Amino acid sequence: MAMSWADSVSAAENPAGAASKSAYVPPHLRNRPSIEPPAQASYAGAAALGNDHSGYGVPNVVGSRWSGQRTENRSGYVGGGGRGGGWNGGRGGWDREVNPFTDEDSEPFSEQESSGINFDAYEDIPVETSGDNVPPPVNTFADIDLGEAVNENIRRCKYVKPTPVQRHAIPISLAGRDLMACAQTGSGKTAAFCFPIISGIMRGHFPRPPRPRVAFPLALILSPTRELSCQIHDEAKKFSYQTGVRVVVAYGGAPINQQLRELERGVHILVATPGRLVDLLERARVSLQMIRYLALDEADRMLDMGFEPQIRKIVQQMDMPPPGVRQTMLFSATFPKEIQRLASDFLSSYIFLAVGRVGSSTDLIVQRVEYVQETDKRSHLMDLLHAQRENGVHGKQALTLVFVETKKGADSLEHWLCMNGFPATAIHGDRTQQEREYALRSFKTGHTPIMVATDVAARGLDIPHVAHVVNFDLPNDIDDYVHRIGRTGRAGKTGLATAFFNENNSSLAKSLSDLMTEANQEVPAWLSRFAARSNYGGKSRRGGGRFGGRDFRRDSSYNRGAADYYGGANMNSGYASGGYSSYGAAGVTSAWD
């Protein structure tokens, strides 16, 4: 009898009812060679590792631009049935693939974890797509042909249905189209770019890598911080478990030799921070010649002044195939217009997708702004933490993330909190990578339920149970605020964000009050007065109404110069054309890597 998707998810959750549920591997047995041979030993991916001698010739990826059209030819479909074993290590022998679904870090919270996912919260969100021949969205995972092995992993992740960004972005990517996608924080963008990449690699035929000792990834996923790259790597490993697709991560601050060894064992998907990747490219240990998929997570950050030169070097000045040959996907919760313009250099006839308003925050986050003088900030924070201790936040075991402006400020606030009986840790760019990872783990597991952070932790990090984000120091840029508060209120859960505002933040008053209004938040009268007083309105990158225009190609000034660039627009709700005004220089920091 056919099983519904929801039934099969609960079957995957319930070992008794799930025959195919993977076995728990105790830590001391992990990384040992498997004694069982794989059920199906031939992977398209293995071609990229130099083991599949059938993999020569024109690459053939289902639904991709280089295969011309979606093909049902299953001779190249080698990963879908590939359960029961790891991947071929490329240099001989089968590796034991560690089961990525045994996440010890989340154990203290695991009971709460399965309860609160409420994606209905996103259901009535407006969606805008523009570009030529936009593939229609899907409603369920069952409507998307990602391959059985990926479907099994989606069930193991307990994803019952796709989030709105996934419903739209996955069919677009599976159709081989370039994509610029903007969707709110915590709405599932990682899976939206990972699923099509993994599925495409599983099904593709790729030429054999031309040189030994050089890694030739088929897909490159770039992100701005080490921690985010690690997180994407962990997620991608879950999604590609037992598919034969091998994911490797490379980031700064960690020993390069270990990463080189991993790369030598073969890589299909390389997740990297830009600095470390440039290093690997300059050492000629990685070649981008076989890249078929390029994904930039936090794409607006990757293309701002701090990272743009490195990204241009990687994408345009090395050996990566050009737009139109590779498939490029850009994702973020914020996309200032100037960055969209820059990004179009990297794309070919792309589709623009906006789920919710570009740069908006989700209504799931209750936003509070309090007027607090610099000298009172510590005692005010103490009051909040005391109240939280007594009442809990939204009834949850609360993790609190406190953002400050400087690394020194982070150290000193951490110290002060600890001295005052609040177990805190801190993460910032001057800490060693080991210290950063330790801090994050200690926070995630609830050992130190308060983490003081600079913007290094502002983007992308998916830390369950962050109930409260405190902007002890507000950022200068409203988009940074959107990403910071987005560390709570994720995956349909609610969250709380408190900001300490004073005269030093006047330049943010207008955009902050606009953002809060858009997100149906109560704007204090004093903040509205600040907003009215400040003549910084022209600095706002926002414009138009709540559903203002988003795709910069819809600007009349742009269209006059490049009328042929932009295809039709397809709006699922009534947007008026809006626009952004000038984009102030984004905070420059490439030292994150």
Ligand SMILES: Nc1ncnc2c1ncn2[C@@H]1O[C@H](COP(=O)(O)OP(=O)(O)OP(=O)(O)O)[C@@H](O)[C@H]1O
């Ligand atoms: N279809 C789904 N069903 C249930 N949970 C999901 C689904 N897709 C993603 N999630 C979960 O939602 C959470 C947020 O996803 P993700 O980190 O990809 O968000 P994001 O949009 O990239 O956020 P950010 O903008 O902050 O980077 C993760 O814990 C992820 O496992």
